[in-house]
Amino acid sequence: MPDSALLQRTELPRPNVSETQAREILKDHYRLEGAIRELGSQQDRNYLIDTGEARFVLKICRAEYATVELEAQNAAMRHLGSLPGMPRIPQPVAAPETGEDILFLSLEGEDYQVRLLTFLEGESLTRRKYLAPSVVAELGAVSARIAKGLEGFSHAGLQRDLQWDLRRAGPVALHLLKSVTDQDRRDRIAKAMISAVKRIQPLAPALRTQAIHHDITDDNVVARPDAGGRLLPDGVIDFGDVISGWLVADLAVTCTALLHHADGDPFFILPAIRAFQDIHPLNEAELRALWPLVVARAGVLVASTEQQLAIDPDNEYVIGNADHEREMFEVATSVPFVLMEAAILQLAGIADKALPAIGRLLPDIAPETVHLTDLSVLSTELAENNWSDPEIDWRVLARAAAETGAASTRYGEYRLSYTQPLSPRAPATFALHVDACVPAEAQAVAPFDGTLLKDGHHLILSSPDIRLHLDGLETPLEHETAVSAGDPIGVVSGHPGSVGGLRLQLCRDANLVPPLFARPVHAAAWSRLAPSPSPLLGVDLDAPAPTSGELLEKRHKSFARPQKNYYAEPPQIERGWKEHMYDVTGRAYLDMVNNVTILGHGHPRLARAVGRQWSLLNTNSRFHYAAVAEFSDRLASLAPEGLDTVFLVNSGSEAVDLALRLAWAQSGARNIISLLEAYHGWTVASDAVSTSIADNPKALETRPGWVHPVTAPNTYRGPFRGAASTTEYVARVEAALEALDLVGEGLAGFICESVYGNAGGIPLPPGYLSEVYAKVRERGGVCIADEVQVGYGRLGHYFWGFEEQGVVPDIITIAKGMGNGQPLGAVITRREIADSLEKEGYFFSSAGGSPVSCVVGMTVLDIMRDEALQENARDTGDYLKSRLQALGQRFPLVGAVHGMGLYLGLEFIRDRETLEPATEETAAICDRLLDLGVIMQPTGDHLNVLKIKPPLCLSRESADFFADMLEKVLSEGW
Missing domain, CATH: 3.40.640.10 (Type I PLP-dependent aspartate aminotransferase-like (Major domain))
Structure with missing residues (x-):
């Protein structure tokens, strides 16, 4: 348990020092005068002063904080500031009269400790809702460089009791929870903290300890814009939490801070982890502990915020961060621990242990008789948007089984039937299971030793290393029946002479029920947890993985270089329908740039007309x-x-x-x-x-x-x-x-x-x-x-x-x-x-x-x-133009909306007087729109105009989606 002094410090309010008093301190003790304003802080008071020649930060903390801790902070800043290749670091400024860089002052009966630091110019990342992967990676790199720089640093003041020390996260959180008045939130935080601590404890002996900053967050770095307006972090401030602690905790703090930028997807943090690993590699135990520490950090943040608001309800800094911290906790607890562990270990190149031996489930069905259906983007069974039929997969499967006797879907296939047009997020299309149509009453046997569990009609065969989830099987066995490999466990449901449907899924984790489908960005991690069920049918059920990268290399090798791609990392698009295009993972994109396909993609009437003429004759016009x-x-x-x-x-x-x-x-x-x-x-x-x-x-x-x-x-x-x-x-x-x-x-x-x-x-x-x-x-x-x-x-x-x-x-x-x-x-x-x-x-x-x-x-x-497409171009185009013009009223970057109908141009500028072209911003906006499911490209001599020329079948719903996504980008950043 943390000591009572630490727990008491968690309850301290900020120093009661006004702006007027801060001004007097600066004048009397540092000979500084100028414009002054307060900066936010959880438990300190920070004031920024601008003398006209330089800017400084006055930091005031309560006397309860040990002076040796402040000395350690100053020493750490000086140490890092002396090293090459470090981010920008603020430096302590000594008082001119005493030469001391820590002053002890009493104000209105309260004792305080005062320091002055140089001010780092730049912006915080906190208020930028969206951070590009390159920015996320750079924040991870900054965290790693600071950790690397502090690796050999030591100071007596690093041995301290700190509520943010993740080694003490469990007890601290439980202490703080008494201030959480919302019963449901308190229970959720407690449950998450208990689960996180249980996962951390066995790993703790292998977690390295060193001097760490312990607070490199979007709030505590300063960033400067690149040419495209993206903020790149290059300076670190606020060394108030520097401590001797777990190295991995430094990265955990950074990753937690990123979660309120993640739009609900915790995989968003992976570029930061990769960048940290490249600079200051973590060992396997540290990598396994990382996500539980993220959850623990998020829990402590939320609990601490609730307590601080109870103590200091007018603290605008805490109030401003409360929603962010609650979002961090929600995202951190939205996925199983084992999923994030799998993703992190995979990123670090650590392989999974081999699967145990798994036998065949249906021994009477010869593997070579099982027909594998194709439900991919390129399937010939899918045409004219029949993939929007929610029953299409089963229809294709049943038709194949009727012809061959037994048929199965493929594991790891990106199914077109699960696509979602007009979605800002790629949907879950990657199959983590297989469905099979096989003769009814076919006997099933246990493919491995285990215990058969029954959950209604759902069966689970469980062993210490693997679980089989089964639907579509009738069994006479009771719940929790022990079986050995080869023992009969039931028959396929259905009438004699018919076919029955089976759903098969494997899972490595006994406490996890995997989803049936995963989003493409999550597919690799989920497939580690829910591996291929191929051994169950004795046939390779795995769909071939997309080879987009290899194809791009082949294109670059043999396709002349002046013939450029859209995008540096283009999606492999192999199908279209109306104003939508689909890549090989089933991701749908709204095509807002393809003026070649005036009717839209995949028009069946045109396809039939072309097919008939090709079957008759094609020659040259001299005939x-x-x-x-x-x-x-x-x-x-x-x-x-x-x-x-x-x-x-x-x-x-x-x-x-x-x-x-x-x-x-x-x-x-x-x-x-x-x-x-x-x-x-x-x-x-x-x-x-x-x-x-x-x-x-x-x-x-x-x-x-x-x-x-x-x-x-x-x-x-x-x-x-x-x-x-x-x-x-x-x-x-x-x-x-x-x-x-x-x-x-x-x-x-x-x-x-x-x-x-x-x-x-x-x-x-x-x-x-x-x-x-x-x-x-x-x-x-x-x-x-x-x-x-x-x-x-x-x-x-x-x-x-x-x-x-x-x-x-x-x-x-x-x-x-x-x-x-x-x-x-x-x-x-x-x-x-x-x-x-x-x-x-x-x-x-x-x-x-x-x-x-x-x-x-x-x-x-x-x-x-x-189909009255010219009329649609007029009506939908006028509507879209009005929506884009409305954006120009809100966002200074929008200079003008040109054109008419469905030939529009949205021009981006940096200054409405000079009309300076926003070229780099336009390119970055197009990249962000691609992430959100919109294909868009720049045009014009300055490449600062969005060329909006979609198929003339563009619907009003699609026009709204485009305008909504553009508004999202302009609001959140790129």
């Missing part, structure tokens, strides 16, 4: 077949009057390339006016007129002489702002045209997106295209509207982007959505412009206009019409 004539006529009918001739190609790049050739052929000139910040494609010609430095950092240095880029008419961040900027931007085009007039080289044409898509969907200034088109045509040039991204109904209010400007171009280029992902592009123009190309010979694109491509194109248009 005569119906689809090319019908599709070309259909496209021409969608264009304004006079644009009656169609070329079919493979992509948007080819379409732009061909449009430029047509302009050259029609005009007889070469020069093209294009816009800065634009992207038009990757072919030689389309790349030549692309000037986006986000896509090509050297774009402005490498344009050929026939390309003449003019100022981007960016009405948000360009040199001229707002709707009244038309004249100025047109003047920039006119200046380029006049320069060409002077040299007499002639003009081939002008190309631009009808809405400034690559910059984030920014509308062109009113009347801009009307004036520019007129000036271009006066010189014999051709006007090209690049509608590859912004056309084809995506804007909702218009089918073509140029309709917003009230103009008709000479050439339209389209691609992307018109094929819903099938390589398909087109150029629509006037007959005489098309015919001008014959001067250079005929045109041909091998796959452009193939029967399959044409059927795809016509089916896409049919579905867009029948």
